Amino acid sequence: MILKRELYQRHGYFKGILIVLSLQMSRLLKMFLSVFKKDEGRLAGSEDQRSSKYKGMLALTVNKQGELQCTGCGLCQAVCPSDCIDIQFDKKKKGVGAFNIDLLRCVFCGLCEEACPIDGIRHTAEIPSPGHFEQNWNIGIATLAYRKSLNNGKGLLSEYTFDQQDLNQDNETVLQDEGQTSNA
């Protein structure tokens, strides 16, 4: 496609000033008018201006009893491209002993959220800022699951609940194995 020839023809200075002035004026007018217009600014697929997919500060979810949802299977640890998740499996408890994320290494990619089969880890809409953790960027369960901003310290409720049909029995043994391998 050859661009229109007239695009290469110059306007005179006077005409130029007129064009630009009129355009700027109409913009200004529009800006004034837009004050009276109600703009919801809502994004598709979410309730407010912040997208529900927002990739902010990570959080671990809890189940109805308020315990950690995570079973310590180690899938998020395996998928993390920047190697910033560290999970210690507690054999006695048959669950996670420690769950640490090095936030300075995290690239906020969302792969861990995608990998977790039981909605155990999630991105929230919070933006981590230097003041948050008093320079301790390697945060553990206490901050990840029960910080003040998550339901006032009670933690986010996971969307996933284990039910009768699930492969509960099988999983426990499988997950235990997984935990051991991830510790090794």
Added chain:
Amino acid sequence: MGNSRELFQKCEDQFGNSRLTEYRPMEWVLVADLEKLQEDFSFLKVHCQFNLLLDICGVDNLSKKEGNLSGKRFEINYHILNLEEHIRIRVKVYLDEKESLPSITALWKGAEWFEREVWDMYGILFNGRPKERILTHHEFIGHPLRKDFDPKKRIPLSSPLPLAPHDTRKLRGLPEDGHWLNIDPSHPITKGALRVMVNLEGEKIKDVLLEIGYLHRGFEKLCEGLNYNQIIPYTDRLNYCSAALNNIGWCKAVEELMEIEISERAKALRMVFGELARVIDHLISLGTMAEDLGAPTGLWFFMELRERISKLFTSYCGGSVNPSLTRVGGMSHDLPLGWVNDCLNTVKSVEHSMDDLSKMFSQLPWWMDKTRVCPIEAKDAIEWGFTGPCLRACGINYDLRKVSPYYYYGDVEFEVPLGSKGDVYDKYLVRMEEIRQSLKIITQVLDYLPVGRLNIVDGVSLPEKSEVYKDKKALDKYRSLIRDGIKVKPGEIYSAIEGANGELGFYIQSDGGNTPYRVKVRPPCFPLFQSFSEIVKGNYLSDAYATLVSLNIVPGELDR
């Protein structure tokens, strides 16, 4: 098509059929001898019109699983494009550590930086070229992309190159007269850190020195330790103005290497997001151009449009700058409710504002005074290896979306705008028009958006989460896909898409494992920036600023 067969015949007669193979349609491989390399290149260029050098890429065969066929440690791959038949040829040459290659800068001016990069990364010397680092710093020891280089090793820089250029010029044997001016590593007109030093006589530029590598993050080395899906977040950081296009380019390359077909819906969505990213990239480029040329309000007008489109990205995947929206075998997830509607509304409003904006700049005398500078001839542009809007501004009709259409680009209607002189004004016009064409593509695709499941590729896409904890088989599959990643059969590929800045190519070599053996990005900025010193020589300093922004150099992609 007939012509390409003839061409193949001609090359076969010259090289013999044991050396030349048609590896994939439109992708030929020629295995060359070290002694006869120069001859082969001149035959390819002069008689077969392979005249655009895309990339030079080294590979270290030290730790290859299937053993080393040639018995030599290194291989160098030259990728050259035939602009008429749209064929890419890969010239492969094997050599040992002690051997050196002939330099091909006499044939292609643009080869210089690529050759420097090969020396920097692999320590392979080119005859007649000094040992000059390009991406790593000047005190660096070793060659990082060799397989026996430990990436954990840190090589500190004791003293940086002196910031005042009059100290560096002795180092590089440059003339000592004239006035040196430093356009520093962080200047408002650059989109990242790069350094331009100009030697002035009055206000005219006599000499230019470029320094890059400030944002070198070792992307290619990083890729060798990650599996194919884990690389996607890192491709975001290549050209951060249009990250979605990098995601798409990477995934397309991997999928072509695996020979898998993704769902129709995924293809269409990739087109939509790719074009949205292209629009954003052009808007940023035009905005910074306006700001730099003395119209700072222009920046806010363009950025306001960009903000509207960014919202679409945010509502889809939560990040407007680093979206990571594709996965090998499809997309990360499906569109949220009401997204298509929002997108169509936005497209309409952006189209409307673009008309206003073009009135505000095009044809205006002060804008034309400042932008009708530094023309580039089409011949030079090809010599340097230009692609994308900058090549089209010189009047060469080459757009990958048109000439070798991928996804549904063959089915949508759009036109390729062409400039005539290749000056800054032409680049501005081409970008303005490309935005309109991209918006046109988006509406067409959204009108016929295919329905159905998004990620359908067996053994590559993750099974649905709801199934995973109920079905043992699905759980096992799920776990092994996440734990081990995708396995890719051995092979190599050079796959390119039309990025916002030009041809964005990924060269991948796989040895059958779940991590790539070698990844090379062909960044469109690299040849563009290389030509900068020659374009602006003899022009005024203010024209140099204009040229620098119009080339749209993004250091994230330049330095990798």
